[in-house]
Amino acid sequence: MLGQLHDPDLHLLRLFVTVVEAGGFSAAQGVAGLSQPTISQRMAQLEARLGYRLCSRGKGGFRLTEKGELLLQATRGLLLNIEQFRQQANGVGGRLLGTVRVGMAESQDTSVSLRLARAIARFRERDEAVQLELISAPPAELERLLLEQRLDYAISYFSGNQAAFDYQPLFEERQRLYCGKEHPLFRADEVTHKQLLEADQVRHPYRFLKGGEPFQSQRCLATAEQIESVLTFILSGRHIGFLPCHCAAPWEAQGQLRALDPQLDFTVPFTLARHRGREPGEAQRAFVEDVLWAFTPASTCPARSAPHQPPARTD
Structure with missing residues (x-):
């Protein structure tokens, strides 16, 4: 006893x-x-x-x-x-104290980073002495950290199957099917659905869509969870795969990628998730208030900057 x-x-x-x-x-x-x-x-x-x-x-x-x-x-x-x-x-004395730990998905769009930065700037205007921690990781890893209560919040796309989580919608990300310049479909005048079905597609082990699955080819000899890994497979010229449009845009502009069929595009909902068993304190509640403000369409956030360019072509 x-x-x-x-x-x-x-x-x-x-x-x-x-x-x-x-x-x-x-x-x-x-x-x-x-x-x-x-x-x-x-x-x-x-x-x-x-x-x-x-x-x-x-x-x-x-x-x-x-x-x-x-x-x-x-x-x-x-x-x-x-x-x-x-x-x-x-929180004694009215001043915000403690630590706020926030996880976020990797390879975010520039506009997302700017909005989160604006939320941090607004939070720092408060009477506070809070340690802020930002952690970037794949969605499955963020879910694990939330379950272990090692994060207060996480911003990513999630399966939505965790009964222990509360979710608040923030924004959507558009994904598109691409091939690399060495792929046979890159220079095809017209890409048919049959050709896409026969192409080797990179598969993502963490699927989360609720409105129907995106296109799936009949072959899969490549699997990757992180966006950078998916991109590498596609750039090899041996696989097709889905990428966030904002990640693919600079590579497409350099002639390294080709969008195959915009009709197969789909959107991914990003949410702010937290563990229901972890009661937020004053600092956590204040930070989330500023995050939600920054991601509200009516908020005056900085304009989106030009995307980072990939290395110059060597061909």
């Missing part, structure tokens, strides 16, 4: 919640950054400290005991109270 509650006990309780939300020891490995034997050992430590069994794990799968269910509810309440205490203590 737990007597006094110490920091190691809190770490074990946080791991317990992570295991439950992941659905078992094996599934929690990637989220917790620990091996399955280590997770099993630490859960055994927690059960020993408590004096009762928390879950059953075997052929029937992972399942909480009745006492495990009660502890889960109590632990979530405890962690929420701790976070609220931390935020309230940091």
Whole structure:
């Protein structure tokens, strides 16, 4: 039975919640950054400290005991109270304090970066001494960091399947199908749908669209999650693939890429996501207020600058 509650006990309780939300020891490995034997050992430590069994794990799968269910509810309440205490203590005196950690998808359009910069500038006009942290990562990584509550917010495209997240729409990004200048379709007078179906297409393992899937060819010998990797495959002249129009534009202007069929374009919704279990403090709420202001169409944001140009052609 737990007597006094110490920091190691809190770490074990946080791991317990992570295991439950992941659905078992094996599934929690990637989220917790620990091996399955280590997770099993630490859960055994927690059960020993408590004096009762928390879950059953075997052929029937992972399942909480009745006492495990009660502890889960109590632990979530405890962690929420701790976070609220931390935020309230940091906000004493009316001045915004603490840290705001924000993740964002890579290779953003210039206009998106300018709007986010304007939000930061507006936030800095407040009475605050807040440490701001910006982290760029692929969408799947941002989801993982949000689930681990290592981020307060993330701006990206998401699957929308995480019940633990709240989403607020910000903007949309247009994607288009391209080929490189060495690809047989690059100099074709007319590209048919049959030719596209037979072309080798780069596939993205993280799909998120709700309004129907975009075009999919019948061949796939290349997979990439990051935009830069997709671009590299396309520039090889051996694959076609979708890219954000703003990323492809400078390469298209240099004659390195060709848009294949604008009718296959689709838009990707970008949202501001946060973990529902992480109650935002004053600093977090103020920063989000400024972000939403900056992404409101009526806000007066700086004009979009010229895109960064790729290296000069050497051919």
